[in-house]
Amino acid sequence: xxxxxxxxxxxxxKRNMISLWKLYxxxxxxxxxxxxxxxxxxxxxxKEAVEKQxxxxxxxxxxxxSIGQCTPGIIAVNAASFIGYKLHKLSGLVSAxxxxxxxxxxxxxxxxALLRQYMDNQYVQWAFGGIRIGVIALIIxxxxxxxxxxxxxxRGYIVFTAAAxxxxxxxxxxxxxxxxxxxxxxxxxLRRTQK
Amino acid sequence: xxxxxxxxxxxxxxxxxxxGGLVTVPFLFDLAEEYGWxxxxxxxxxxxxxxxxxxxxxxxxxxxxGYKTAGICGAxxxxxxxxxxxxxxxxxxxxxxxxxxxxxxxxxxxxxxxxAVLALILFAGWSIAQETITDYKSLGIMLGLLVAMRLIKKxxxxxxxxxxxxxxxxxx
Numbered sequence: 001x002x003x004x005x006x007x008x009x010x011x012x013x014k015r016n017m018i019s020l021w022k023l024y025x026x027x028x029x030x031x032x033x034x035x036x037x038x039x040x041x042x043x044x045x046x047k048e049a050v051e052k053q054x055x056x057x058x059x060x061x062x063x064x065x066s067i068g069q070c071t072p073g074i075i076a077v078n079a080a081s082f083i084g085y086k087l088h089k090l091s092g093l094v095s096a097x098x099x100x101x102x103x104x105x106x107x108x109x110x111x112x113a114l115l116r117q118y119m120d121n122q123y124v125q126w127a128f129g130g131i132r133i134g135v136i137a138l139i140i141x142x143x144x145x146x147x148x149x150x151x152x153x154x155r156g157y158i159v160f161t162a163a164a165x166x167x168x169x170x171x172x173x174x175x176x177x178x179x180x181x182x183x184x185x186x187x188x189x190l191r192r193t194q195k
Numbered sequence: 196x197x198x199x200x201x202x203x204x205x206x207x208x209x210x211x212x213x214x215g216g217l218v219t220v221p222f223l224f225d226l227a228e229e230y231g232w233x234x235x236x237x238x239x240x241x242x243x244x245x246x247x248x249x250x251x252x253x254x255x256x257x258x259x260x261g262y263k264t265a266g267i268c269g270a271x272x273x274x275x276x277x278x279x280x281x282x283x284x285x286x287x288x289x290x291x292x293x294x295x296x297x298x299x300x301x302x303x304x305x306x307x308x309x310x311a312v313l314a315l316i317l318f319a320g321w322s323i324a325q326e327t328i329t330d331y332k333s334l335g336i337m338l339g340l341l342v343a344m345r346l347i348k349k350x351x352x353x354x355x356x357x358x359x360x361x362x363x364x365x366x367x
Contacts, residue, residue, distance in 0.1 A: 029352075031249070031250050031251065031254075032249045032250070033249065033351060033352050033355055034249065034250060034251055035246075035247070035248075035249060035355065036246060036251075036252060036323065037216045037217065037251060037252045037253070037319065038216065038251055038253075039315075039316050039319040039320070040251075041251060042316060043351040044350070044351045044352070047350045047351055048350065052350075059305075059306070059309065062308075062309045062312050062313070063292075063305045063308070063309075065312050065316070066305065066308040066309070066311070066312045067288060067292075068285075069213075069312070069315070070213065071213065071281070071284050071285065071288065072209060072210045072211065072212065072213055072280045072281060072284055073209050073210075073212065073213075073253075073277070073278065073280055073281030073284070074209075074212075074216055074219075074251055074253035074254060074277070074278070074281065075216075075251075075253075076216075076251035076253070076254070077251070077253075077254070077278045077281045077282075078281050078285055081281060081282050081285035081286070081289070082285055082288075082289055085285065085286065085289040085290075086289070090286060093282060093285065093286055093289070094282070097278055097281075097282055100251070100254075101250075101254050101258075101274055101275075101278060103249050103250050104248075104249070104250030104251065104254040104255045104258050104274070105254075105258050105270060105271065105274055107248050107249055107250060107255075108244070108245070108248060108250070108255050108258040108259050108262065108270065109258065109262055109267055109270050111244055111248055112244075112259055112262045112263070113262070119243075119244055119247070123363055126362045126363045126365075126366055126367055127359040127360075127362045127363050128247040128359070128362065129327075129362045129367030130336070130358040130359050130360070130361045130362020130363065130365075130367050131247075131355055131358050131359050131362065132247075132323065132326075132327045133327055133328070133333055133336050133337050133340065133358055133361075133362070133367065134340055134354055134355055134357070134358025134359075134361075135320075135323065135355075135358075136320050136323055136324050136327060136328065136337055137337050137338075137340035137341040137344060137354070137358075138344065138351050138354060138355075139316060139317070139319065139320035139323075140317070140320060140341055141341060141344040141345065142316070143313050143316055143317050143320070144345070146313060147313060150309035150310060150312070150313050151309070151310045151313065152306075155307075156309075156310045157310070159307065159310040159311055159314075160310035160311070160313060160314050161314075163310065163311040163314035163315065164314040164317065164318065167314060167315065167318040168318065168321075174315050175213060177311055177314070177315060178308060178311060178312070178315075180311075181307055181308050181310070181311035182304045182307065182308060184307060185303050185304045185306075185307030185308070186303070
């Protein structure tokens with residue numbers, strides 16, 4: 001048991017040794033395989049940053065997404081900045097952010113300059129049709145996994161259902177949902193039996 | 196000088212567009228109106244290309260708009276200026292979060308937020324699905340991919356590649 005616990009803790013020691021270059025390279029890879037908005041990046045962040053590299057926990061990743069919703073800028077960049085800061089303070093923040101924006105810089109400039117006709121190619125369109133469907137499945141798969149850690153107890157179910165209904169019926173903005181959920185955290189628990 | 200103007204305008208977008216990539220569209224539309232750097236038709240084109248190329252949509256659009264305005268250096272200027280406000284704000288928030296990570300109230304809020312964020316993420320998937328899942332064929336493919344993901348715990352990279360191949364084979 002002791003050994004197991006030790007082994008479990010070992011990767012967090014390794015964490016500090018990740019070079020800025022490797023941080024850049026891994027965020028480059030994650031940016032490259034993000035199709036769509038910041039939410040589409042969540043599955044790959046969960047797999048690469050949480051499960052493979054063990055840079056942070058699922059809970060922390062969701063914290064970063066909640067805060068990234070309500071702060072200026074693009075959510076994918078906000079999440080990358082948070083993770084980079086956690087690993088290497090300011091220099092980590094800068095390398096992670098530069099990593100996540102680099103694929104866009106290269107690919108968009110290429111597409112805009114040379115490959116405009118690439119977008120009209122029938123095979124490319126079919127491939128992207130498939131990817132768009134794949135992204136939906138990836139999002140569902142990720143939420144399914146995170147549900148187990150992110151939604152606990154009756155309070156969790158109520159907040160999830162209320163947020164989903166408010167989004168679906170009233171189309172409230174993400175920032176409104178986050179503020180309401182933050183306020184709801186202070187509603188006292190009526191059932192005293194909860195641990 | 197065009198780069199200073201690009202810096203100013205895209206820094207502003209980065210600072211005021213709260214909530215992700217597509218929120219920047221109205222700001223870009225204003226730029227098209229005010230400076231004529233690109234037309235609104237080209238803007239529609241940019242949105243389409245940004246959504247179907249690798250990389251977060253918001254970054255792709257900033258890069259494209261900057262490129263249209265002033266070439267490769269314009270692309271660099273626009274993208275870096277747009278992410279700069281995020282980096283500054285997150286830097287201070289991450290510092291504060293570090294300091295208060297054991298504060299019970301902060302933890303109460305953060306864990307209370309998680310179910311809501313999951314609902315937001317699922318809703319984002321639902322919004323994409325409304326445009327993408329249009330018939331039984333696409334629904335079947337989505338469910339098939341989902342089952343494969345639940346059974347085979349592989350990196351999303353493989354599934355992105357697999358769904359591209361499925362798209363080409365089945366002509367989606």
